[in-house]
Amino acid sequence: MSDIKMIEGGVCAAKGFTANGVHCGVRKSRTKRDLALILSDRDAAAAAVYTTNLVKGAPLTVTKKHLENGVARAVICNSGNANTCNANGIEIAETTCAALGEKLGISPDDVVVASTGVIGEPMSAEPIIGGMDGLIAGLGDHNEYAAEAIMTTDTKIKSVAVSFEIGGVECKMGGISKGSGMIHPNMATMLVFITTDCAVSSEMLGRALKSDVSETFNMISIDGDTSTNDMVTVLANGAAGNKLIDSDGGDFDTFMKALNTVTVALCRMIAADGEGATKLLECSVTGAKDLQTAKTVAKSVVCSSLTKAAMFGADANWGRVLCAIGYSGADVDVTKIGVSFESKAGEIEVCRNGSGVPFSEELAKAILSEDEILIKVSLMDGEFSSTAWGCDLTYDYVRINGDYRT
Amino acid sequence: MSDIKMIEGGVCAAKGFTANGVHCGVRKSRTKRDLALILSDRDAAAAAVYTTNLVKGAPLTVTKKHLENGVARAVICNSGNANTCNANGIEIAETTCAALGEKLGISPDDVVVASTGVIGEPMSAEPIIGGMDGLIAGLGDHNEYAAEAIMTTDTKIKSVAVSFEIGGVECKMGGISKGSGMIHPNMATMLVFITTDCAVSSEMLGRALKSDVSETFNMISIDGDTSTNDMVTVLANGAAGNKLIDSDGGDFDTFMKALNTVTVALCRMIAADGEGATKLLECSVTGAKDLQTAKTVAKSVVCSSLTKAAMFGADANWGRVLCAIGYSGADVDVTKIGVSFESKAGEIEVCRNGSGVPFSEELAKAILSEDEILIKVSLMDGEFSSTAWGCDLTYDYVRINGDYRT
Numbered sequence: 021m022s023d024i025k026m027i028e029g030g031v032c033a034a035k036g037f038t039a040n041g042v043h044c045g046v047r048k049s050r051t052k053r054d055l056a057l058i059l060s061d062r063d064a065a066a067a068a069v070y071t072t073n074l075v076k077g078a079p080l081t082v083t084k085k086h087l088e089n090g091v092a093r094a095v096i097c098n099s100g101n102a103n104t105c106n107a108n109g110i111e112i113a114e115t116t117c118a119a120l121g122e123k124l125g126i127s128p129d130d131v132v133v134a135s136t137g138v139i140g141e142p143m144s145a146e147p148i149i150g151g152m153d154g155l156i157a158g159l160g161d162h163n164e165y166a167a168e169a170i171m172t173t174d175t176k177i178k179s180v181a182v183s184f185e186i187g188g189v190e191c192k193m194g195g196i197s198k199g200s201g202m203i204h205p206n207m208a209t210m211l212v213f214i215t216t217d218c219a220v221s222s223e224m225l226g227r228a229l230k231s232d233v234s235e236t237f238n239m240i241s242i243d244g245d246t247s248t249n250d251m252v253t254v255l256a257n258g259a260a261g262n263k264l265i266d267s268d269g270g271d272f273d274t275f276m277k278a279l280n281t282v283t284v285a286l287c288r289m290i291a292a293d294g295e296g297a298t299k300l301l302e303c304s305v306t307g308a309k310d311l312q313t314a315k316t317v318a319k320s321v322v323c324s325s326l327t328k329a330a331m332f333g334a335d336a337n338w339g340r341v342l343c344a345i346g347y348s349g350a351d352v353d354v355t356k357i358g359v360s361f362e363s364k365a366g367e368i369e370v371c372r373n374g375s376g377v378p379f380s381e382e383l384a385k386a387i388l389s390e391d392e393i394l395i396k397v398s399l400m401d402g403e404f405s406s407t408a409w410g411c412d413l414t415y416d417y418v419r420i421n422g423d424y425r426t
Numbered sequence: 427m428s429d430i431k432m433i434e435g436g437v438c439a440a441k442g443f444t445a446n447g448v449h450c451g452v453r454k455s456r457t458k459r460d461l462a463l464i465l466s467d468r469d470a471a472a473a474a475v476y477t478t479n480l481v482k483g484a485p486l487t488v489t490k491k492h493l494e495n496g497v498a499r500a501v502i503c504n505s506g507n508a509n510t511c512n513a514n515g516i517e518i519a520e521t522t523c524a525a526l527g528e529k530l531g532i533s534p535d536d537v538v539v540a541s542t543g544v545i546g547e548p549m550s551a552e553p554i555i556g557g558m559d560g561l562i563a564g565l566g567d568h569n570e571y572a573a574e575a576i577m578t579t580d581t582k583i584k585s586v587a588v589s590f591e592i593g594g595v596e597c598k599m600g601g602i603s604k605g606s607g608m609i610h611p612n613m614a615t616m617l618v619f620i621t622t623d624c625a626v627s628s629e630m631l632g633r634a635l636k637s638d639v640s641e642t643f644n645m646i647s648i649d650g651d652t653s654t655n656d657m658v659t660v661l662a663n664g665a666a667g668n669k670l671i672d673s674d675g676g677d678f679d680t681f682m683k684a685l686n687t688v689t690v691a692l693c694r695m696i697a698a699d700g701e702g703a704t705k706l707l708e709c710s711v712t713g714a715k716d717l718q719t720a721k722t723v724a725k726s727v728v729c730s731s732l733t734k735a736a737m738f739g740a741d742a743n744w745g746r747v748l749c750a751i752g753y754s755g756a757d758v759d760v761t762k763i764g765v766s767f768e769s770k771a772g773e774i775e776v777c778r779n780g781s782g783v784p785f786s787e788e789l790a791k792a793i794l795s796e797d798e799i800l801i802k803v804s805l806m807d808g809e810f811s812s813t814a815w816g817c818d819l820t821y822d823y824v825r826i827n828g829d830y831r832t
Contacts, residue, residue, distance in 0.1 A: 138745065415825070
């Protein structure tokens with residue numbers, strides 16, 4: 021399997037992709053771009069996964085229909101309004117795709133549309149359509165503009181790209197994402213757009229994405245609230261010229277590894293930039309009797325408000341980790357559990373066989389004062405492992421989400 | 427069915443029950459009592475429900491064994507240490523029961539033992555046993571002392587009592603509880619001790635408690651973290667002299683109604699005094715197609731961090747309520763959902779048929795600025811209803827739980 025190398029360029033790294041972001045006016049404040057476009061110069065195999073929330077943003081419904089044939093050319097995304105719980109939401113999303121299709125000379129069915137922002141606020145397609153000419157005119161190597169335009173209360177853009185080889189041909193893949201937070205806080209919508217010039221069939225692309233997401237984006241939790249607008253899409257336009265990946269094998273494995281490198285990097289960025297977060301929490305579970313047990317335990321730990329608040333306070337309160345494992349619903353033997361905390365400052369064991377072990381509070385405090393904390397849980401019950409990502413629970417999370425909408 | 431009247435006296439209201447609370451030294455600070463005792467002057471039918479957390483406090487294991495025969499005489503409970511994840515936890519709990527049994531001249535098997543506080547801290551039975559003589563000597567009409575002794579970071583004691591009639595005989599029932607919070611924050615253990623002089627068989631008492639808890643205490647959420655030490659117990663000593671309730675019928679219905687009055691009052695007190703809480707949130711769901719749907723939706727709303735933070739900020743951000751319904755897992759038709767907010771300041775409709783309706787932001791702000799908020803959700807899909815209780819998410823929740831343990 022070929023090496024995966026980190027490179028620059030985000031969603032514009034792969035051949036044949038350009039991007040841009042402008043301020044069109046969905047957000048009244050002109051301090052930030054609010055409309056992003058990613059374009060492939062040729063048809064791309066496309067796949068997406070969507071929120072499981074029964075309340076779904078209108079753009080998701082429209083995108084799902086457009087991706088039925090597994091092909092797309094463009095992604096358009098606004099921030100500032102989620103276009104959700106609006107009576108005319110579908111119409112707005114379809115009008116947007118139709119206008120973009122006409123201006124780009126592509127089929128509206130080849131447009132992926134997404135929105136993030138306040139739910140249930142009246143919305144109009146007018147600013148989006150009004151902004152399209154400038155958006156298209158400025159298309160180029162503008163990954164940063166697109167990454168900024170999809171942000172809400174994110175404090176930094178989230179972008180990554182890698183290169184890898186398929187059959188001796190260099191391929192590239194890049195992604196941008198927005199994490200949790202909004203200027204008008206409403207819900208922590210997660211949006212991820214990935215592009216690659218690797219030639220891969222829609223079917224294999226869909227399989228790769230679905231399989232990867234269950235181990236990556238579905239293992240992030242900022243606050244346990246599943247947004248109505250979450251969506252992850254990947255467009256693969258084949259511009260690299262590799263032999264098409266249309267079945268299992270070494271090439272597909274390499275592609276999966278590249279995809280996983282991109283998605284894990286974005287997961288870590290999203291979790292670290294969770295609303296109000298000061299720390300990235302990573303929980304690695306080993307020794308589980310099956311994969312689901314490992315995942316359930318890892319996610320329960322990073323979701324626990326008490327654990328998250330303890331990490332904010334640099335408090336080695338491992339009882340909260342045990343507690344979160346205990347109520348996770350996973351079938352574990354609590355008398356076997358071991359827990360350690362690790363960061364750049366070192367590693368410390370705090371619990372063995374389900375009971376506390378003496379440890380230096382001073383070292384624990386130093387370890388938990390770093391901005392990336394690894395919580396290591398050993399279940400000593402099998403061979404399976406999993407990782408989940410989250411962030412600490414801080415005053416600022418409450419401030420951001422307690423602020424009045426207007 | 428007889429009327430249920432609110433009376434004074436808490437767990438000492440019912441005939442034959444005395445209580446006390448002292449400082450014994452499990453908590454080093456002498457600012458608060460830390461050991462509570464409730465005694466019945468005769469054998470009482472007893473029932474309990476316990477946390478579903480796989481990590482269970484040692485006292486729960488011991489109490490469960492003691493209540494196998496459905497009979498108890500006394501309840502002893504310390505705060506300051508949860509006696510959980512300690513290698514010698516069972517021994518400490520059993521030693522405590524043995525010592526108390528000897529001093530009171532009752533069987534150790536008739537003692538209910540409970541603990542709340544930090545997990546995994548080394549503990550000794552010594553201060554508890556040392557405090558017993560004073561605890562027993564001071565037994566009397568001291569409901570407040572007992573209620574204080576089981577508190578951790580609770581800001582007020584939680585006590586309620588009612589009187590009701592069974593077959594023309596006046597019976598009384600009272601309860602105390604502790605809610606979420608600890609001086610050494612660790613987990614939001616909920617403990618509830620209920621006493622009644624009503625004559626009721628162990629079997630019917632167990633049925634009543636189990637049925638009631640599923641509608642009351644299991645419908646509270648402070649932070650989604652299920653403690654290792656949660657426990658609700660009820661002792662019924664028959665001192666009132668009513669005809670024994672040993673089957674279904676009008677008397678059992680009255681008993682259930684009295685029990686429900688006590689438990690709902692305690693639920694509201696626990697939720698309103700959640701860690702850092704400034705507001706009691708009550709979510710009432712009506713029009714559900716079945717009971718489980720109503721319960722799932724109500725609980726998802728009061729558990730949503732985003733909804734809780736919005737309520738703290740008096741923000742009528744109903745999209746968060748819709749979102750929490752959508753990811754609850756309940757099978758609902760989102761296009762039918764209606765949402766209103768209500769408090770002493772009035773009521774306001776914010777969502778109908780799953781979409782927003784125009785409303786006065788000023789009135790909404792006034793309604794949500796009160797300290798008891800009712801979130802009314804209509805599913806328009808059937809006849810079932812349910813209520814859940816919670817509290818807002820505040821800076822103080824983070825402060826309390828981010829503080830270092832020592």
